[in-house]
């Protein structure tokens with residue numbers, strides 16, 4: 380019904396605990412206590428026992444400290460040790476997610492199974508309709524031979540008693556590019572040669588076993604060093620709090636950011652250059668051009684649809700332009716991109732002008748740790764807001780809307796709203812020229828960045844809040 | 855004319871409640887079952903320090919003054935339906 384669930388909330392609670400300790404500067408002594416405090420003795424455990432629960436939490440914290448769980452060499456390494464390692468580390472990694480093997484429940488391979496509702500009826504349509512002869516009857520009950528079964532699902536459709544159930548592996552099912560799969564022990568691993576960093580596995584896992592590696596430690600170090608820190612906020616931020624935009628921005632500043640740059644300001648430059656690029660390409664006789672601002676999409680092309688490669692716009696993304704603006708205006712400052720997206724964290728790793736990334740969840744945790752009530756902030760702020768076409772980059776269809784407003788009327792747009800197995804097939808057709816359109820917008824998340832995996836408010840609600848706040852700042 | 859029963863649902867808009875799932879609670883209005891739809895009014899409220907002064911967990915919601923912790927859309931709907939069924943409207 381809603382988007383958050385207990386796995387999401389556990390992650391947020393961990394983030395809050397971590398940020399509070401960092402803020403109070405008691406993290407050294409307290410970090411190894413977080414799992415104990417969150418799962419005290421005597422409370423009901425989620426998994427087999429309280430110790431397993433705590434182990435899971437420990438490794439989730441390790442991920443939040445920015446580590447790959449796979450890299451652990453000694454199981455006795457404490458969180459305090461990891462904290463020290465994190466503080467000493469000089470570089471980040473482009474592998475932005477990690478699987479917490481302790482939490483991964485090794486869900487059974489996605490398969491069709493016969494439940495005890497099977498009555499072994501006379502008709503046996505499951506067996507009759509199975510194209511592979513994989514259904515047999517043992518003691519009057521249907522059984523599926525998984526060595527032969529091709530997961531076509533016919534038996535499930537045919538059974539009059541609904542006795543056949545499909546058990547999916549949520550992360551594998553959510554991944555549009557088969558980049559996550561099991562090892563011999565049944566634990567999931569991400570194959571970074573295939574991964575497009577969309578974060579869909581992370582959102583899908585009911586155990587919260589896939590974690591984003593946070594930059595929180597680095598950001599606190601930057602605060603400690605008293606350097607200027609600039610927040611580069613993605614336009615979707617205005618849909619994250621049911622408060623006015625000036626209040627949101629003031630809250631971020633109060634937390635310790637010396638200034639705010641709207642990534643939408645960078646989007647204004649993207650619009651300018653992308654429109655020009657499109658016109659040039661059309662004059663040069665190209666059939667079509669696709670957008671390039673969604674990083675999961677450009678990774679998709681690189682790794683899975685190379686035939687589209689020459690057709691992707693070469694215009695830098697709004698984040699890249701915003702980073703440039705930030706370093707021009709504040710040459711010595713540390714720059715932090717704040718957004719809802721795992722893919723942007725990966726992209727930022729390769730963008731020199733962006734130092735760190737903060738997700739909306741992490742932003743929320745930081746606000747809590749700093750005792751900041753967004754509602755109580757000043758409603759005035761000295762800022763020149765980016766134009767609304769640029770703000771609308773946050774929403775699926777927004778990039779097209781902006782380019783249409785600039786280009787001539789020969790532009791015909793097509794919008795791929797969300798990357799999944801179906802839209803990948805569609806993109807492969809487009810690569811072959813099977814489209815009437817000459818401008819293709821692609822967004823990995825259905826709904827655009829407003830539906831980003833790290834959002835606090837998603838879906839219809841996010842759209843409503845976005846529109847209300849957008850109207851307020853553009854009037 | 856009998857007085858209409860109205861369930862006043864106040865959702866905490868404080869930062870902690872917001873981050874811990876309260877952000878999604880206003881969607882309650884879209885999920886209310888027909889039979890109680892007209893009887894429920896959804897509003898926000900500022901942090902009333904339930905987060906610091908109790909050992910309960912966010913997000914917090916008040917339903918006609920009654921405190922609910924770890925609120926979810928389902929929990930709120932159930933609560934109201936139960937009040938209706940058992941005629942325990944307050």
Ligand code: FES
Pocket residue numbers: 866867868869870871872900901902903904905906912914
């Ligand atoms: S934030 Fe909701 S009670 Fe304090």
